[in-house]
Amino acid sequence: MSFIYTLRYMLDPRANTPAKDQKLIDFVKKGQIDDVAFFINGEEMNHSHLTRSETERWLDAIKPLQKELAEIGVTTSLNPWTTIMHSDRGYHVNPEIGFNTFVDLDGNKAKDMACPADPKWRQYLAETYAQYASIHPRRLWLEDDFRHYNHSPLKLMCFCDYHMQLYNQKLPHEETRSEFVAKLLQPGEPTLERKVYLDQARIEMIETEHLIEQAVHQVSPETDLAQMTSYPDWHALEGRDWNKLFSVQAGEGHPKIARPHLPAYNEVAPLQYGRAFEEYTRITAAFLGENAELYPELESYMYSPLVKSLSFTKFQIISTALIGSQGILLNLFDMMGNGINNNWQYAEMLAEIKPFVNQLVEKRLPIDHLSGIKILVDQDSSYHIQTTTGKDIQELLPHEKNWASLLGSFSFATTIFPLTTNSRLTGETLAVSGQLLRNLTNTQISDLIANNHVLLDGESIQVLLDRGLGSLLHIKKAEWHLHRSNYQVFEQADGHTVEGVDNPRITMLQQTGSYLKLEYQPNSNVSIWSYAYNSLDEKLGNVMAIVDDHILILPIDQDPAHGWEAQFTTYKQGLLQQMINSICPADYLVEMPNVKLLVQEDRTAAWLSNFTLDGYQQINWHLAAPLPSDTVTIIRKRGNKLERKQVQIHIEHDIATIDEPLSPLETIQLCF
Numbered sequence: 001m002s003f004i005y006t007l008r009y010m011l012d013p014r015a016n017t018p019a020k021d022q023k024l025i026d027f028v029k030k031g032q033i034d035d036v037a038f039f040i041n042g043e044e045m046n047h048s049h050l051t052r053s054e055t056e057r058w059l060d061a062i063k064p065l066q067k068e069l070a071e072i073g074v075t076t077s078l079n080p081w082t083t084i085m086h087s088d089r090g091y092h093v094n095p096e097i098g099f100n101t102f103v104d105l106d107g108n109k110a111k112d113m114a115c116p117a118d119p120k121w122r123q124y125l126a127e128t129y130a131q132y133a134s135i136h137p138r139r140l141w142l143e144d145d146f147r148h149y150n151h152s153p154l155k156l157m158c159f160c161d162y163h164m165q166l167y168n169q170k171l172p173h174e175e176t177r178s179e180f181v182a183k184l185l186q187p188g189e190p191t192l193e194r195k196v197y198l199d200q201a202r203i204e205m206i207e208t209e210h211l212i213e214q215a216v217h218q219v220s221p222e223t224d225l226a227q228m229t230s231y232p233d234w235h236a237l238e239g240r241d242w243n244k245l246f247s248v249q250a251g252e253g254h255p256k257i258a259r260p261h262l263p264a265y266n267e268v269a270p271l272q273y274g275r276a277f278e279e280y281t282r283i284t285a286a287f288l289g290e291n292a293e294l295y296p297e298l299e300s301y302m303y304s305p306l307v308k309s310l311s312f313t314k315f316q317i318i319s320t321a322l323i324g325s326q327g328i329l330l331n332l333f334d335m336m337g338n339g340i341n342n343n344w345q346y347a348e349m350l351a352e353i354k355p356f357v358n359q360l361v362e363k364r365l366p367i368d369h370l371s372g373i374k375i376l377v378d379q380d381s382s383y384h385i386q387t388t389t390g391k392d393i394q395e396l397l398p399h400e401k402n403w404a405s406l407l408g409s410f411s412f413a414t415t416i417f418p419l420t421t422n423s424r425l426t427g428e429t430l431a432v433s434g435q436l437l438r439n440l441t442n443t444q445i446s447d448l449i450a451n452n453h454v455l456l457d458g459e460s461i462q463v464l465l466d467r468g469l470g471s472l473l474h475i476k477k478a479e480w481h482l483h484r485s486n487y488q489v490f491e492q493a494d495g496h497t498v499e500g501v502d503n504p505r506i507t508m509l510q511q512t513g514s515y516l517k518l519e520y521q522p523n524s525n526v527s528i529w530s531y532a533y534n535s536l537d538e539k540l541g542n543v544m545a546i547v548d549d550h551i552l553i554l555p556i557d558q559d560p561a562h563g564w565e566a567q568f569t570t571y572k573q574g575l576l577q578q579m580i581n582s583i584c585p586a587d588y589l590v591e592m593p594n595v596k597l598l599v600q601e602d603r604t605a606a607w608l609s610n611f612t613l614d615g616y617q618q619i620n621w622h623l624a625a626p627l628p629s630d631t632v633t634i635i636r637k638r639g640n641k642l643e644r645k646q647v648q649i650h651i652e653h654d655i656a657t658i659d660e661p662l663s664p665l666e667t668i669q670l671c672f
Helices: 018-030 052-071 119-133 161-168 177-185 192-219 232-236 242-250 270-288 310-323 346-362 402-409 442-450 458-466 570-583
Strands: 004-009 035-040 075-080 101-103 109-114 139-142 224-228 257-259 297-299 327-331 373-377 414-418 429-432 453-457 475-481 490-492 505-507 515-520 526-528 531-533 539-542 545-547 551-554 595-600 605-610 619-622 631-638 641-652 655-658 667-671
Touching: 004 018, 018 052, 018 346, 035 052, 035 139, 052 075, 052 119, 075 119, 119 139, 119 192, 139 192, 161 177, 161 192, 177 192, 192 224, 192 242, 224 242, 232 270, 242 257, 242 270, 270 310, 270 373, 270 402, 270 414, 297 310, 310 346, 310 605, 310 667, 327 346, 346 631, 346 641, 346 667, 373 402, 402 414, 402 429, 402 453, 453 458, 458 475, 458 515, 505 570, 515 539, 515 545, 545 570, 551 570
Parallel strands: 004 035, 004 327, 035 075, 075 139, 139 224, 224 257, 297 327, 373 414, 373 429, 429 453, 453 551
Antiparallel strands: 101 109, 475 515, 490 505, 490 531, 526 545, 531 539, 545 551, 595 605, 605 667, 619 655, 631 641, 631 667, 641 655
16 A cells, blocks of 8 residues: 655646656656646635636646656646635636625625635536546645635635525524624623524535535546645634535545645644644544545645755654554645755655655554543534633634643543544543533533543533532532732642652643632542642642542633643643543553654554654553553664564563664554
8 A cells, every 4th residue: 555645736837848847757756756736826826716718728737747647657636726715815806707705704805705605606616626627637626715714814704795694594683794793702602693603604615515526526527526624623613514524525436535734834843743733633633534535734835945854844744644644745845836846855755755654554543443531522612612702703712622732742642532412432531621511411411421531621610610510520619710810820739749859830820721729528539639829839729639539620721822831841741640540541651751652442553653852762651451462563764764673562560661762753653
């Protein structure tokens, strides 16, 4: 099985040359590229939505190269750069095309960005995609501007006159745009307006995908339709139904295909990338499921090794094994028609790692069948979230990714678990953050907490209090204290030792959420692990606790600017390892911060990926359950070769020691 390299490539029909074509062919051969996805009307070359004749010029320029590529066994795909349009860039919709543009929640009207329910736009898009299909591409991509948000300089859409008619048809009385938006966001229980908006956003994208799929497959039945995605929490704000949308897009007899976002267009610290990888890439993959084909996005904007090193690029490609990717979309060169730059040495880099990524896809990570702490997420959360001020659309974003980034960085084995109406969880270890519990009935919440080991944050606890379920945690009194209020300054784990430090302290002053001070009923089964203090070392109240021997409490919410950044310290890592291990078995790596551990459900395989610039001399793995063998085969890349090495495992006090190093930015596979 081959790991598919798809090169995204901008061919400028007006400035292309035979020399550029030859450099592309040479690069494809040398870099072992499997598929070339030609941009159409992209980025700097974009000049608004194209007419049929303008589109044909692009296709006519691509077809000769498509023929040449086919002769060397390389397929051609198409990456049209616009559906709705990413942003207004000085253009207006051509009157010959003539569809309406969207209006954002503040009443601002776009100049060049389509209204997603406009019938003329839908017809135009379906007909245009049928035209693309006329050259029979392997895959035909929908860009990630196919969304209701992030269309600069405007905000969330759409609130045009046509959409207001659609909304008002489902309301008991007619409302203006400003009235509707105010009720969409208003604090307290979610309104009918919220449901009407999300339902409409959800269905109009599904309907449009269906029109496109029908038009494309009438022309080219063999072409696979594929879609690029953005941030899953923002997709919740447009009511995205992941399974329905991608099933409709695929059509009968075709796979669901997606390009998950890899959150580093420029090189960043790998440990920071590791947090975002959990929050965006892994959550997107979980919503799509292991039966989808995933080709993540490797982009180096604004391109060249000045933006991203070869080492980091290699690391990004290889570590996509952690979502079971079957390939990668490579946006390595600019979108202005400069073509291939051989000085950047990308072809050599791609050829070097191809044997290893081919091996990783042979034993593909099964994202639906991983063991470890289940991080709960829900695509429907924006339907149920309660806002606090009702003034900012971001108040509708779910806060369900915090445990994912924290526990992943702390080297716990985790899996992302999308909740559905059929979810029945018992005997599991679950991590819940944000307002996800609002999606459940009181009975479902009680069952979830009673029948599992559960990690809860402050927002989750507030949901229990709002529902009158504080007794599940024996809560007598609860009081919020705002972040940076100088009430709480640090958290201290009195009576505990982490990494040789007695009573370790962790800041509560900044770059963390507000503090939910909890007082528990007398004589209840609550073990307090840490306390809040002020700057005068005065004890203020309880912080981390274990309730009834199976509920772990982290009573903070999400800082608007910094999330849970203050939690990323090895003192909190060690404390959490001790706490979780005291209530249930857990797989985690010992003294290997920022190394990700993913474990297959049947424990026959595991994946380790080092998201730091530090190396480790040996692997120390705290086991939740026995391994199936006392030897392991380690599959890794050594230089430009694939290495398979069988190693003995030494186990003492539930710690499995594998006497093999793990280099900076290295990903390995373990097979038992």
